[in-house]
Amino acid sequence: MQVAFPSSTAEVAAVLRDAAAQRLRVVAQGRGTKRTWGLPVTADLLVDLGGMDRVLDHQAGDLIVDVQAGARLADVQAHVGKERQRLALDETVPGATVGGTLATNASGPQRLLAGTARDLLIGVTVVRADGVVAKAGGRVVKNVAGYDLGKLVVGSYGTLAVITEAVFRLHPEPEVRRWVTVEPDDLHHAVHAVVHSQAVPWAVEVDGTMLSVLLGGRPDGVAARVEAIRALVGGTVSETPPDGWGTYPWRPGDVGLKVTCVLSGLREVLAALADAGARVRGSAGTGVLYAALDVPDALPALREVAARHGGTVVVVDAPDDVKASVDVWGPVPALALMRRVKDQFDPEHRLAPGRFVGGI
Structure with missing residues (x-):
């Protein structure tokens, strides 16, 4: 397999134009942390976006950040954290990049509070299989133009276009975070009690038989909410997350x-x-x-x-x-529509061929 190492959207476009002329099958990756997800792919060209790892713009006053797809989530968090802000996407796999997280729609504990990548993405730049660059959204949180393109490519496993840049809305960093952890007698009942409480949990996670609840905000408010959770389900309080927080439970070979x-x-x-x-x-x-x-x-x-x-x-x-x-994806009611979308974006089916549902 040939490998290309572009450093900009323009270079990705040039690579994909050349690949189209040669009718090469193409797969893109950032750090490769999710390359085994989905169905196996046979490709002629790997587009490695690991060199596209910069924060292009951070408008702290507007709570937005513009990053390249190969940027590690951890690095983006460190950058915006200097202004006591955060991108509410979890690093569910160590070393995960922005592009890989968007392509697989990976999510973790913060989805309860902030939603998934689709909810945080306000602008996206992609390169189509023919090398044409397309942009949607913008750098203003209220701008909703072009949102559909962003929603289409998130979770498409790289089968529609190669994501090269993304603009996200940010959240302020809380003054404090606290975790309440308990092993309840009835896990189902405890989850319901916490979710429907007035304590406004930021995350409600299970790990085996354990339940962990994240609360964040101002110290006095968090202290009161912690006690409200403990009154419901008991538990111990920590200033640090439990082991395994936000990561997936499987190991290689599982x-x-x-x-x-x-x-x-x-x-x-x-x-x-x-x-x-x-x-x-x-x-x-x-x-x-x-x-x-x-x-x-x-x-x-x-x-x-x-x-x-x-x-x-x-x-x-x-x-x-x-x-x-096995049937990896299971029943997909909208499969016919998804195939039509694939035909529109990648009529020759050269991007990550066969990786997604129904062999898309």
């Missing part, structure tokens, strides 16, 4: 799942995952869990349970032989 459900179905979904011997971690407060399995035999039963509660089960990562033996 079957890694994303499991969703409505909150009312949490009890049954958690029970099904326990019966399957899964290691579970994730944002129970939003009905988004991540699980690690040793073998995929339980996948059909898990999908049946999740579907009863308005959810899905996706195989995020797994060895290639496992991916070849």
Whole structure:
């Protein structure tokens, strides 16, 4: 496989124009932390965006930041943190980049408070398979023009276009953060109690049988909210997050799942995952869990349970032989529409061919 190392959007465009002329199959990556996600890809050219790692602009007064796609989330956080601001995207995989996080729509604990990448993205620059540069949105939080392009490419696994730059809205850094951690007798009931409380939790996470709640803000307000949570579920208080906070539970060689459900179905979904011997971690407060399995035999039963509660089960990562033996994505009601979108953006199907749902 050939490898290109562009350092700007213009250089990405030139690379993709040349690839189009040669009808090369292309896959893009930042640091490669999620290169095994989705279905296996056979490509002729790897576009490595690791050199496109700069913060292009930070307008602290407007709470926005403009970054290149290859920038590590940790580096972006360090940059905006100098102004006591934060980008409310979690580094769910160590070393993850902005582009990879957008392409896979990865999310962590902060999604309860701030939403996912789609909610934080206000501008995006992409390069189409034919080398044409397209931009949407802007640098003003109220600007909604072109939002649809951003929403399309987020979670598309690089199959529609190569993301090269992104503009995000930021949040102020809280004065304090506190975590309340407890192992409740009834995890389902405890999650519901916290989510529906007046304590305004910033994150409600599970890790196995443990429940952790994040609260942030001014010291006096946080102290009162911590006590409100403890009155509901008990627990201990810490100024630092629990081990594994915000990261996925699987290791290389595991079957890694994303499991969703409505909150009312949490009890049954958690029970099904326990019966399957899964290691579970994730944002129970939003009905988004991540699980690690040793073998995929339980996948059909898990999908049946999740579907009863308005959810899905996706195989995020797994060895290639496992991916070849299971339906990685599961049922996709909008597949016909997604294929039409793919045909419009990449009519020759040369970008990350076959990686996404339905072989897109």
